[in-house]
Amino acid sequence: MTLVSVYCDFQNVPSLQKFANLLLSFAHTQGHLLDKKVYYNSQCQNQSQAKEPLSSLGFDCRDVPCPLKNSADYKLIADCIKDIQSNRSPDIIILVSGDGDFCSLVYILQKLGKKVIIFAQLGNVKQKLKELVQDDFYFVDQLPKLVQVKTNPQTTAVQAQLIYEEAIDCLRNAIQTALNQGQRTSLSKIGKLMRDNPHFPKCSKFPLVCKSDGTTFSKLSKFVNAAIAEGIVYAKKTGKEQELFLSERNRLLV
Template sequence: MTNHHSIIGKPTKQLQPVVSIYIDLQNAKSIKHLGSLLLEFAKFQGSLIDAKVYYNSLCADQVSAKDQLQSLRFKCIDVPCPLKNSADNQLMVDCLDDIYSNRPPDTVILVSGDGDFVNLVRNLKDRGKKVIGFAEPGSLKQKLKEIVGSDFHFLDELPSLVAPKTPQQIENVQCHITCNEAIEYMIAAIKTASKKDKRTLFSCIDSVMRNLFPKYQGVTSVCQHQGKTFSRFSELVDAAVKDGKIRCQDQQLFVIEADRLSA
């Protein structure tokens, strides 16, 4: 039987990226001690609208972990099937259904180290979604870590990821850059990814920009006019396209200057 306990509380600002959590409990049992920290981390990423835990009630250890997470108002979804990967399959189906819903998440937090989720992560990124991965060190498949990329973390990193920031760190995060600066960062990131023969998908370029330019802390650090910031990476892309410096095709980004040189 499926238990649904809403995690949605007070209305949140619509300008924030929408975030959803999906937990494969069989593969990440230690999350039962870290559930509150994961929720706190998710809220740092934007507006948390959903947090789902997939478990098998035929397994006593999973039921115990589920009870702890349910007390934190996670949605606990029981998949009581003896067949291997049944819970994984249900998680993937639900995640893709959510992507095509009326309010799809911009950011997906996947808690599992199972290699079965490689294609799911690839599909999410192909659709311009940001994927953040968490796993236990002993249950992580390298292919999953590679496809998630720099947004992968081990679960035991959660305490440090949500630790209170120093005044200097807060000042750095709040430091805004101009739209023109962000577009120049984007151009450099596209060129860097292209030289390494990597796909220039929205999520990949956003990640490269974060790695190359510490001042860039995501689109919410980019000023538009009168102090307003972008709420989605696609909005920054639209600005770059309108400026005539970037071309967008099939969710991939190209530098127009480079197009002309190769013509």
Template sequence: MKSILGSSQTKINKQKPLVSIYWDSQNVYLTEEEAKSLVAFAKLKGRLISQKIYYNSGCKSQVPTKVALKSIGFIFVDVPCPLKNSADNQLIAHCIKDMNSKNAPDVAIIVSGDGDFEDLVLNLKKLSKKAIVIAQRGNVKQSLKIAADEFKFVDELPNLVSNKAGLQKDDKLPYITYNDAVNCFIEAIKTAIQEGKSTTYSIIANLMCQSQRFPNYKGVSTIHKPDGTKFSSFKKFVAAVVKQGKIKLQNEEMLLV
């Protein structure tokens, strides 16, 4: 009995997306409680496998409370180089290295509002990795915010965690952001092609609902558009993705561009 449960648990863990945190403390300051909310938020996204803080020990204001943060699993990466963006470059190098490792994360949480990370986010998306950006209000580059698959402000974390990252009460369906829905959609098309299936509306919609990477998608009614409104039908969602130039329709089938 014990071995059966152990095998089942291993299978469940493998299905969870792997998550890593990359925190630029030169750009974002978090209190101990905010850091705990960050970790809790990351765990809602999957299995947290790495959480690193990048700082310059030469700048005392950049050194967070090590004892408290080490107790919740953070690894400190000191980049004492006086050159500009040295810590940013180290964070980017580590993230890219992680993505090419055997235990590569599926989700990268970048804690910074610095526009220097925009290219990193875009490259993560090309690798089919999910890029989540968390920044402080008044200190975020708009282009970085737009590039991210998901964006949150630091002060939103406590409520997101207490509400289970958007899960509604009374067993209502959870929501999924528009960008996540698009990524889920493209993933479903790729899966259909790999499995030799057609890419019609019904097949793609069904594959999206089966996605392990985007478990919050439970139908078009769960998609939240950037302006807060929802799509009235799956076909209208598809039309929006076509308009973006991400796919094209041909004889009622969806093709990647």
């Protein structure tokens, strides 16, 4: 049985909170999950606020309230080395950080025959750390696609994918474009305009839209219904069909 442990540097990857559930799903696809630890500094308000939601997912949140630079990193490294010397040493270490301070740790783990998988935040990663793991390096934003690929490879092999937030942006822009051009904003028209967005996959079918909590939408109508439920857009019947409009607060985002 392959044993897996997760170590997260929250200060380096604050978007972890958004993708935490998917990170756990990914870890479970790698083997039996032993530990899932998050290191944070309670003296920083943005970090202390993340403790409760992460704890509710079963993360072992370890507070390192020290003003010294890299103190949380050193605690993570010390705990990881201690864990791999225990009777239940993990075979796979998932490190959530792009900090170059962990290069030596990764090198040691690899020398001991451990597989290291790294998740970093876009724009916050040291190239040397990335090069150490090569094909086992990812950005946390890729988790929706990675989890779907791991759990349903046959579906994703034939269906393009799009992260929910990107799909929402495409939807907003399509509605605003139609209104600016004096066109109807029916579902079919908006679907065609969404496909013109450079961020929208070039595919024959509507792409699989993935939320950070693992929810997916395989049809345009279901995706739009979710956007309506969240108050991002609303539908109004004009003539024989319904048309889509941006809510007041979302008109400001286009």
